[in-house]
Amino acid sequence: MFLTTGNCPIYFEKNGFDYLKSFLSEKASDRQIFILTDENCRRECLPLLEPIFDSFRVPQIITLPAGERFKTLESTSLVWEALLGAEARRNCLFINLGGGVITDLGGFAASVFKRGIPYLHIPTSLLAMVDASIGGKTGIDFKSQKNMLGTFSYPEAVFIWDGFLDTLPAGHRKSGMAEAYKHALIDNSGYWDFLKRGDLSFERIIFKSLEIKKKLADKDPKEKGERKKLNFGHTIAHSLEAYFLDKNAEIFHGNAVAAGIIVESYLSFKSGFLSQDCLNEIQSVIHSRFDPIDFPRTDIELLLTYMKQDKKNEKEGLNFTLLDCVGGAIINQRLDKALVGEGLQYYASLV
Ligand SMILES: NC(=O)c1ccc[n+]([C@@H]2O[C@H](COP(=O)([O-])OP(=O)(O)OC[C@H]3O[C@@H](n4cnc5c(N)ncnc54)[C@H](O)[C@@H]3O)[C@@H](O)[C@H]2O)c1
DSSP: OOEEETTEEEEEOOSTTHHHHHHHHHHOTTSOEEEEEEHHHHHHTHHHHGGGGGGSOOOEEEEEOSSGGGOSHHHHHHHHHHHHHTTOOTTOEEEEEESHHHHHHHHHHHHHGGGOOOEEEEEOSHHIIIIITSSSBOOEEETTEEEEEOOBOOOSEEEEOGGGGGGSOHHHHHHHHHHHHHHHHHHOHHHHHHHHTTOOOHHHHHHHHHHHHHHHHHHOTTOSSGGGGGGTTHHHHHHHHHHHHHTTOOOOHHHHHHHHHHHHHHHHHHTTSSOHHHHHHHHHHHHHHSOOOOOOGGGHHHHHHHHHTOTTOOSSSEEEEEEEETTEEEEEEEEOHHHHHHHHHHHHHHO
16 A cells, blocks of 8 residues: 555555455455446556456446546436446445546546445546545536536545556646646645656656645645645636637646646736746746647636636635745635736736
8 A cells, every 4th residue: 555545545556456456355256346437448448457357246337438528417427327227236336447537527426326335446547646536526517617516535445557657648648747746836846846857757756746635635635724725726727628618629637737837826926925936937847848728818708707616716706726935835815807817818928
């Protein structure tokens, strides 16, 4: 085991899923097993796990189309229908095999079906390994708004194997790094210096990121205070994702977070918290490493209206987590719409 968060053990697999095998032998020999995955992970990842299930009840596979566009109530209903159709019992084991879309949606579906069935996460994308699969947040998008329906719920265990990254498309591998940069910026300047060097030792990156996410999630499981630091970059990111989802276009979550990091660093500077030198450094590192997101400046007002729906807003105004240095974040900063619009203008001028 590598660490535990919210009583959920996280295993880092090195040798052919040893931990998963012993978990299943101990806890699942006589249970119904369901695997939720998407079409890409079914093709690329599931075959690698099939030998493990030889000595267990043959799992029933539920496959969704891939992508954020399908992180919806309709897809979740399909999952519930499949479980009902297969007469899933409350003590079955539900396994989410995929990226952050599958771990979020599957965690949500499992956490409310029959008031909650036990589930595991086996993350297959970098983004899900460094962030989405841990910390106990589940959710789906609703009316294009990100993660509008969801629960706080932990899986029984998470099994991480970085070998899955061999088949992850390069664009998604790159996008997955955004959450790692975010972890560094909000919590650990040494980690930022390491990432800045461009070293892509995934094992080290996964360990370091999970340590930071675990620390913040354990201190504040229901996101009343310090955990909000993890929302840095996400107020902007979620409005960009909602804007593109409404156009039936999809951007990668990590690329939206990278844009959010740049805009929210600018807002941190303009609010007097972050130095100009830090802003310049963050902007040049992040801008050079992630695919830019292009939107017409005339749509900035529209992006601001999506932001008003953000579930992080508690009072009037838009709620942000900002940086006061590289490695330090401050939560609950209410900003004026005009300043946020200026931040989006700043980003648009870089693209
Ligand atoms: N719950 C949380 O705390 C949390 C945190 C961060 C992000 N998220 C959510 O995570 C989602 C983004 O996750 P993502 O970037 O993993 O997106 P994703 O799940 O859509 O995966 C990205 C793409 O890679 C494919 N894929 C995944 N693993 C693969 C593999 N090993 N080989 C080949 N193809 C593979 C998928 O089919 C998909 O097409 C967003 O919905 C975001 O809101 C949740």
